[in-house]
Amino acid sequence: MEIRVAAAQIRPRLGDIEYNRRRMTDFARKAAELEVDLLVFPELANSGYNFPSREFALKCAESLDGETVRIMSALAREYSMYIVFGLCEREGERLFNSAVLVGPEGLIGVYRKVHLFMREKEIFERGREFRVFTTPIARIGLMICFDWLFPEAARTLALRGAEVIAHPANLVLPYCPRAMPIRALENRVYTVTANRVGYERGLRFIGLSLICAPTGDVLAQASSSHEELIYADIDPAVARDKRITEMNDIFKDRVPEAYALR
Amino acid sequence: MEIRVAAAQIRPRLGDIEYNRRRMTDFARKAAELEVDLLVFPELANSGYNFPSREFALKCAESLDGETVRIMSALAREYSMYIVFGLCEREGERLFNSAVLVGPEGLIGVYRKVHLFMREKEIFERGREFRVFTTPIARIGLMICFDWLFPEAARTLALRGAEVIAHPANLVLPYCPRAMPIRALENRVYTVTANRVGYERGLRFIGLSLICAPTGDVLAQASSSHEELIYADIDPAVARDKRITEMNDIFKDRVPEAYALR
Numbered sequence: 001m002e003i004r005v006a007a008a009q010i011r012p013r014l015g016d017i018e019y020n021r022r023r024m025t026d027f028a029r030k031a032a033e034l035e036v037d038l039l040v041f042p043e044l045a046n047s048g049y050n051f052p053s054r055e056f057a058l059k060c061a062e063s064l065d066g067e068t069v070r071i072m073s074a075l076a077r078e079y080s081m082y083i084v085f086g087l088c089e090r091e092g093e094r095l096f097n098s099a100v101l102v103g104p105e106g107l108i109g110v111y112r113k114v115h116l117f118m119r120e121k122e123i124f125e126r127g128r129e130f131r132v133f134t135t136p137i138a139r140i141g142l143m144i145c146f147d148w149l150f151p152e153a154a155r156t157l158a159l160r161g162a163e164v165i166a167h168p169a170n171l172v173l174p175y176c177p178r179a180m181p182i183r184a185l186e187n188r189v190y191t192v193t194a195n196r197v198g199y200e201r202g203l204r205f206i207g208l209s210l211i212c213a214p215t216g217d218v219l220a221q222a223s224s225s226h227e228e229l230i231y232a233d234i235d236p237a238v239a240r241d242k243r244i245t246e247m248n249d250i251f252k253d254r255v256p257e258a259y260a261l262r
Numbered sequence: 263m264e265i266r267v268a269a270a271q272i273r274p275r276l277g278d279i280e281y282n283r284r285r286m287t288d289f290a291r292k293a294a295e296l297e298v299d300l301l302v303f304p305e306l307a308n309s310g311y312n313f314p315s316r317e318f319a320l321k322c323a324e325s326l327d328g329e330t331v332r333i334m335s336a337l338a339r340e341y342s343m344y345i346v347f348g349l350c351e352r353e354g355e356r357l358f359n360s361a362v363l364v365g366p367e368g369l370i371g372v373y374r375k376v377h378l379f380m381r382e383k384e385i386f387e388r389g390r391e392f393r394v395f396t397t398p399i400a401r402i403g404l405m406i407c408f409d410w411l412f413p414e415a416a417r418t419l420a421l422r423g424a425e426v427i428a429h430p431a432n433l434v435l436p437y438c439p440r441a442m443p444i445r446a447l448e449n450r451v452y453t454v455t456a457n458r459v460g461y462e463r464g465l466r467f468i469g470l471s472l473i474c475a476p477t478g479d480v481l482a483q484a485s486s487s488h489e490e491l492i493y494a495d496i497d498p499a500v501a502r503d504k505r506i507t508e509m510n511d512i513f514k515d516r517v518p519e520a521y522a523l524r
């Protein structure tokens with residue numbers, strides 16, 4: 001079954017949660033007009049990225065029963081769509097850089113970022129687990145931004161059955177758009193990287209959101225500077241076939257006993 | 263200490279071992295004129311690649327005390343050079359697709375290919391271990407051709423201390439030259455991919471040998487069709503520094519307890 005996947009490359013405003021929710025709502029409606037089945041927003045889409053302090057981040061943070069999850073779940077239900085978005089998540093006094101998956105059925109799951117970048121280490125707790133969620137449209141794995149650099153992240157998701165990796169990002173280093181086709185290829189999965197654009201307190205985000213196929217082909221790519229919606233039609237079943245030649249299956253050919261984990 | 267590393271992109275002739283040794287010798291002399299410290303030849307450089315049968319491969323195969331290792335060791339001694347080359351290796355009745363490292367001190371070590379491609383599975387036994395060798399010029403890890411697709415290969419070598427990955431190849435798929443900069447970047451190591459050119463019984467080899475830096479930069483790249491020597495000057499100490507930002511060390515930031523190995 002073909003599905004339509006999309007990345008919403010937006011420009012959140014730091015600390016302006018009301019605005020950010022409206023912008024996400026606008027893009028969810030645009031995606032609905034395009035009959036998108038899976039829509040991915042950037043990392044920390046509700047809050048912006050470059051917090052001046054942990055206290056500031058704490059003020060932006062929301063729990064999983066908060067307003068942003070509620071709004072996104074309602075949109076998912078209204079439009080029969082699955083939505084992944086970055087959330088500055090609060091649980092008690094702890095903060096997580098999270099990716100949330102909602103669908104017509106409501107909240108499906110959350111992934112808390114494992115590989116924290118730069119000053120995120122001073123703000124967020126580290127997540128512990130890479131998670132894959134089975135939905136009617138696809139098995140969806142979640143990773144966030146800097147996770148791209150660690151091949152173990154996408155590999156773990158693929159080994160756990162992910163057909164599509166939804167990848168909210170706030171990229172500032174230049175490398176990721178070159179790496180994602182390789183992540184897709186080496187795992188024979190689809191990837192949807194939703195990056196943001198704009199500037200925040202000295203950081204420039206590089207845009208270039210992209211959707212990659214199990215062949216390593218780039219199916220759609222955004223600009224480096226503008227808000228936009230990119231999309232592609234994919235068949236998740238293709239990602240279940242791990243053959244790269246008639247005699248090579250990239251999973252069956254793995255030799256874990258030869259691999260160092262530490 | 264800066265060292266000069268090189269890849270000899272040659273065109274071996276299938277089954278013409280005398281010719282292949284002469285060609286390797288010619289390129290070793292060229293490299294010596296350029297004061298190369300580490301020279302890498304393609305996969306199966308002594309024998310060619312696309313054997314019509316296992317019997318044919320058996321006739322081309324040599325042991326580690328055979329003539330090709332002897333000649334390469336003598337060149338390494340004469341020119342104070344380290345040389346990695348692909349060898350169709352025989353041990354008793356078993357065949358391995360191997361990469362051999364020799365230096366002025368003689369035979370240093372051998373790596374037997376772990377991830378066999380296509381019909382190699384009908385000819386060769388699979389290797390069991392990724393190996394890194396400490397030499398006076400650098401810690402050198404070995405992998406061969408199709409190993410590039412499995413991120414665990416380069417990762418294992420880097421975790422075991424490789425500063426330079428010598429990568430003999432006989433590439434026929436188009437992807438590897440795009441992937442090697444990512445392998446170098448994600449492990450912050452240097453990579454030297456020595457591919458071959460030419461045709462053999464319906465297979466076209468893609469050339470495009472390349473040398474990559476821990477930054478993901480391509481330091482040198484060969485053509486897709488011609489025999490040539492490419493080289494670059496590198497500092498292996500750079501590969502010992504795993505920081506990608508002032509707050510991120512790509513090894514210390516790994517979270518093995520979150521990674522699936524199987």
